[in-house]
Amino acid sequence: MADADRERWTYVPLISVGPLRFGMSPAEAAAALENLTAELTEVRADSALKAEFRRPAPPPWFRGAVTAYFGTLEGLFCVVVDAQSGPQVVMDGIELVGRAPSHVEAELKAQDLALRYQPEGDSEAEGLGLTMRAQRTGDVVLTRPVFAVMGDRAYTLWDAIPADELHVH
Template sequence: MTSPWHVLTEAEREQWTYTPWVSVGPLRFGMSHDEATEALPGFAASVSVAHRDFGQPMKAEFRNPCVPAHGVAVTAYYDSSEGLFCVVVDARYGPQVTLDGIRLVGRVPSRLEEQFLGYVLERGIAPQYAPEGDPASDDLGIVMRVQRAGDVVLSRPVFAVVRERANTLWDCVPYDESGVR
């Protein structure tokens, strides 16, 4: 039996790549839920409505069969007019997502922040922080959230595209993803 705070090792995680504004692994921004389900064979999805968000987008939680039944690996949010607009990768059970070789999932936040800020500064991108102090980049479509795993906190990236009626990336992050887990 695994611990209730079990975290997958790097070897146990699928390996995905993030292309800003385009895709997170096999998930492409703008795709429908049916297309996302086809892109994630072997994952089981449960779908609900994100009631606290404007427009009540659809929320799909994808579970990997290799982890406990309660363990969500990836959460996807869809808008009826724009399709997939936000992907959140779980720190404990999600795939490892890299951006130009930087591992973004399940990392100690201070170490990732240092590497992430170096990455954005090298590219002339102004460093940003979300309201809770999480490193972010509107230019890259990333907010580096955190998630508790027992006595530690690990990185749980939120990837999104700026939608209608939004001024910043943070405005597009679903309310369900705006709090620390």
């Protein structure tokens, strides 16, 4: 999707991703994303409910624009934005979605953010609840940011990311 065609959302670290606020219920998230349709599935490995929000027009096999994960007690704890079809999420002037990972990483470092690297090589800013995953899109790799809060669910940001997300490339 061309950047000009994407909605623009703002990320407020550990609070919200666009209209989605951490802690909200699946029904509240569906109401906040009323222009998207949701497909709900249970993720047993993470004791979570997964909601894939899609645009009505793309073919059914097309990956969801936004994936949200909800815990029984904590509500929304993780939001993932697709590199191809998701909205553009901006944090402090940095566009996080659908870009070359090295460019986003350089902009984060330029703001003196302490980045670490997860076991798969993805950069993260744990204090911001942000992991920059990579997604293959044709012959290129683009950013697929993962926004998460740890809460009682995990000790590290890596542990807070649902297992389903570690299999998306």
